[in-house]
Amino acid sequence: MKRPLGAGKKAGAADGKTIDPFRLPRDRAFWRETLAAYWYLIPAFLVLGTFVFYPFFSAFKLSLFKWSSLNPPGTFIGFENYRYIFHDKYFWRAMGHTFYYVGITVPVTLALSILVATLLNQGLRFLSFARTSFFLSYISPVVAMAMVWRWMYNVDYGLINYFLSFFHIDAIAWLNDPRYSLPAVILLSVWHYVGYQAIILLAGMQSIEQQYYDAAKVDGASGFQTWWKVTVPLLSPQIFFVFIISLIGSFKVFTEINVLLSGPGPLRSAETLVYYIIRSSGRIDHATNHIGRAAAASVVLFGIIFVFTIIQLTLTQKRVHYD
Numbered sequence: 194m195k196r197p198l199g200a201g202k203k204a205g206a207a208d209g210k211t212i213d214p215f216r217l218p219r220d221r222a223f224w225r226e227t228l229a230a231y232w233y234l235i236p237a238f239l240v241l242g243t244f245v246f247y248p249f250f251s252a253f254k255l256s257l258f259k260w261s262s263l264n265p266p267g268t269f270i271g272f273e274n275y276r277y278i279f280h281d282k283y284f285w286r287a288m289g290h291t292f293y294y295v296g297i298t299v300p301v302t303l304a305l306s307i308l309v310a311t312l313l314n315q316g317l318r319f320l321s322f323a324r325t326s327f328f329l330s331y332i333s334p335v336v337a338m339a340m341v342w343r344w345m346y347n348v349d350y351g352l353i354n355y356f357l358s359f360f361h362i363d364a365i366a367w368l369n370d371p372r373y374s375l376p377a378v379i380l381l382s383v384w385h386y387v388g389y390q391a392i393i394l395l396a397g398m399q400s401i402e403q404q405y406y407d408a409a410k411v412d413g414a415s416g417f418q419t420w421w422k423v424t425v426p427l428l429s430p431q432i433f434f435v436f437i438i439s440l441i442g443s444f445k446v447f448t449e450i451n452v453l454l455s456g457p458g459p460l461r462s463a464e465t466l467v468y469y470i471i472r473s474s475g476r477i478d479h480a481t482n483h484i485g486r487a488a489a490a491s492v493v494l495f496g497i498i499f500v501f502t503i504i505q506l507t508l509t510q511k512r513v514h515y516d
Contacts, residue, residue, distance in 0.1 A: 249495060255488035267485070274489040283461065284490065287469040290375060294382075294465060295443040302383050303436055306390035311420065313391065314398045324395070327388030335385070339452035342381050343368065346453075368454055371462035378449050378463055385449075386442075390435040397431035398424060429513045437505060444498050447471065466494045 254266070256274050261267035278284045313323055330338070345352045346367035354364040367377040401424065409419040425432075447467040450457065457464035457472070464472075470490045475482035 249492075252488045252491050252495075256485055256492050258485050260482070260484035262482075270485070274483075274485045275493075278486055278490050278493070283464070284469060286461065287464045287466050290463060291444060291446075291465040291467075294375060294379060294446060295440065298379050298382050298386075298443050299436065299439050301379075302386050302390060302439060303432070305383065305387045306394055306435065307425075307432070309387060309391040310394035310398055311424075313395050324392060328392050329388070330385055331389035333385075335448045336452050338385065339381065339449055342377075343453055346377055369459055371458065371460045374454055374458035375463045378446070378453060381449055381453060382443070382446065386439065390439065393435055394428060394431050397428045401427045429509075433505075433509050433513050437502065440501060440505070441498055444494065444501075451477075466490065470494065 257269060257271060258266040259268045259270045259273070309327060313320060313327075346354075348354060348364050348366045348369070351367075353367070357365070365373055367373045405423050405427065406419060409423050414422065445467050446465055450463050450465065450468055454463055456477075457468050468477075470487045472478050473481055473483050473490060474487035475484070
């Protein structure tokens with residue numbers, strides 16, 4: 194059986210000569226289209242170069258120096274800043290808090306958003322009002338939202354402790370107890386993002402063609418089987434999208450912690466990697482002006498997010514259906 198041209202490095206021709214498919218002659222129209230494609234990509238390259246690649250390489254460069262405000266970037270010390278943060282117990286505590294926050298916030302928010310989107314997809318009478326209500330939590334300013342939640346978490350007259358009193362549960366010092374400071378941030382974050390993700394998933398559900406549900410009904414599938422075997426697989430692109438953006442955003446949490454707890458929490462019980470970076474840079478505590486260490490920690494954070502993103506892209510490549 195003859196092999197196609199693209200089957201190997203080179204394919205045989207009728208005259209016995211070998212033809213390299215990568216060196217076939219290109220006409221003028223091909224090069225015109227190629228140049229046009231790169232021309233349209235220039236704005237994207239400029240944005241990525243300005244806001245992604247340049248900051249990353251600048252941070253990596255700063256991480257190799259001991260910062261000096263009088264003679265920036267200071268004295269070159271190699272990887273000494275990395276050695277310092279890897280031996281800093283507060284760095285590893287911040288790392289643990291970050292993974293704890295991500296490990297709970299991301300799956301819980303995604304599960305609740307799928308549930309909410311499924312309920313909203315049942316043809317409710319006030320569907321538009323329900324969409325607006327759920328999305329309102331996301332478009333609300335984070336600072337104002339955190340201030341409201343500070344009142345709800347108040348140990349004496351907070352709304353949450355008021356509801357817990359109906360179950361004979363003692364008042365919890367959510368913002369002053371190291372055991373509950375990070376869970377308090379997690380509750381706030383889940384409430385903040387579940388509406389946004391639910392709206393995206395709802396749009397994906399409503400784009401699924403009815404013929405798939407009709408076929409499942411003919412085959413005798415129950416409601417849950419139809420949801421699990423039809424809705425979820427066809428919703429995988431939207432699920433993958435919200436999972437990735439939620440994962441990246443959760444690793445970079447800062448504002449909620451800073452406003453809700455007015456700092457990293459009691460005994461630094463809610464300090465995450467981003468908070469550690471900003472504090473090390475002197476933006477919060479002006480006594481600790483170690484920009485090189487902050488840059489090293491930011492490079493480590495970038496590496497963690499990059500690795501997790503690549504893993505997700507690899508694992509979900511065969512499970513995401515785009516047609």
